[in-house]
Amino acid sequence: MNQEIIERTVYLVSDSTGITAETFSNAVLSQFDDTIKFKQIHLPFIFSIEKAKEVVSRINQNALDTGNQPIVFSTLVNHEIMNTVRSANGIFLDIFGTFVSNIEQLIGHKSNNSIGRSHNVTNTEKYRNRIDAINFSLSHDDGQFVHQLNQADVILIGVSRCGKTPTSLYLAMQYAIKAANFPLTPDDFERNTLPSTIIPYKNKLFGLSIHPERLSEVRNERRPNSSYSTIEQCRYEVTESEKMMRRDGIPWLSTTTKSIEEIATTVLQEIGLNRRLA
Template identity: 60%
Template sequence: MPENIPQERTVVFVSDGTGITAETLGHSVLSQFEGIKFKQIRIPFIDSEVKAISAKQKINDIAIYDGIKPIVFSTLVNPTINEVVHKANGVFMDLFLKFVEPLENELGVKSTHRIGRSHTISDNEQYKNRIEAINFTLAHDDGQTDKDLAGADVILIGVSRSGKTPTSLYLAMQYGIKAANYPLIPEDFERGELPLALPPFKNKIFGLSISPERLSEIRNERRPGSHYASLENCKKEVKAAEFMMRREGIAWLSSTSKSIEEISTTILQQLNLGSPIY
C-alpha cells in the first residue's frame, strides 16, 4: 500500500432508523478494499433537523480528530434532514440519492420518502409470521423439543458448536423461516442413526459441519481443556457426523469459512425456501 494512503479510516453509518441497511450496504462495499482497517460508528434514528445537526457535528468532529474525512454511508430519506447532514465534512455514499432518484425517473412514480420504510410493519400478516418463526426457532433450539416438527421449514443438524443456532435465528429473523436445530451427539453415532424424532422429516433436514481444528478452538472457549473440546474428540465427532449425513443422503456444508449469510442463502436454495417479499 502506498505510504500516503491511510491504513485506517473511520466509517460512519447514518440512518433515520436502526442503521442496519446502511451497515449492510457499507460492509458489502468496504469488503472489496483489503489492507485498510475501518473503524465503524453508527448514528441511528436521525429523524429530525435537531438530530441532523447533531449528526453533522459528530461527523465534523471525527474529520478534525482523524485529520481526514470519514466515509459516510447514509440511508436518510427525508430531503431536508439529508441536506443538513450532507453539509458535514465527510465522503458521502448515499443509498437513496444513488438508487431512489433513478428509479423514480424510470418508474414514473415518486417514492414515499417515509422514514424507516424498509423496517416498517407494512404487512401485519408478514410481521406476525416472522414473530412466530422466531418463537418457533427459540423453542426448538438445540433439540429442546420435538413437538410440532411438522411445522418446521428446515431442521439443521450437526455437531455441537458448528453454527446451528446462529444460522437458525438468522433464518427466522431475516426470512421468517421456522428453523429447528438438533445436535448430533456421541449417542447418535453409537446407534448409527439420526436423532429419533427426525427421520419422518428428512426432506427438511440440512447439515452443518466444521473443521475439527476450528471446532476445537470454539469449544475450548467454552470448556477449556475438556475432552469435549480436544482436537482428537472433535476429529472423531466431525468424521462421524459427516459419514452419517452422507449415508442418509442429507445435503450439508462446512461452516468453517462461511458467513451466516452465505450459509443461509445456500440453505434457502437447497431446500427451495422462499425469500422475503418487500
C-alpha cells in the same frame, strides 16, 4: 516490511434504526483489505434539522481532528435533512437516492420519501411471522423440544458446536424461516442411524459440519481440557456425522470458513425455501 494501517471514520446516518445503512456499508467496506481500518459511528433517528446540524458539527470536527474527510453512508429520505447533512465536510453517499431516482425515472412515478418506511413492520403479517419464527427456533434449539417438528421449514443437524443455533436464529430473524436444529451425538453414531425423532422429516434435514481442529478450538472455549473437546473426539464425531449424512443423502456443508449469511443462503437454496424478508 509492515504496511502502514490507514484509519478512516465512517458515519452511518439514518432517520430510523440505521440497520440498512450498516448492512450496506459493511458489504462495501469489506471489499478493502486489513491495511485500512474503518471506525464506524452510528447516528440513528436523525429526523429533524436540529439533529442534522448536530451531525454536521460532529463530521466537521472529525475532519479537523483527523485531517481526513469522513465517509458518510446515509439512508435519509427527507431532502431538507439530507441536504443539511450533505453540507458537512465528508464524502456523502446517499444509499436510497442513488437507486430511487433511477427507478422513479424508469417507472415515471415519485417515491413516497417516508421516514423509517423500510422498517415499518409493526403489527403487520410479516412482523408476526418473524416473531413466530424466532420463538419456534428458540424452543426447538438443540433438540430440546421435539413436538411440532412438522411445522419446521428446515431442521439443521450436526455435531455439537458446529453452528446450528446461530444459523437457525439468523434464518428466523432475517427470513421468518422456522428452523429447528438437532444434535448428532456419539450415541447416534454407535447405533449407526439418525435420531428416530427426525427420521419422519428427512426431506427437511440439512447438515452442518466443521473441521475437527476448529471444532476442538470452539469446544475448548466452552469446556476446556475435557474429553468432549479433544481433537480425537472431534475427529471421530465429524467423520461419523459426515458419513451418516452422505449415506442418508442429506445435503450438508462445512461451516468452517463460511459466514452465517453464506450458510443461511446455501440452506435456503438447497432446501428450496423462498426468502421471506421480514
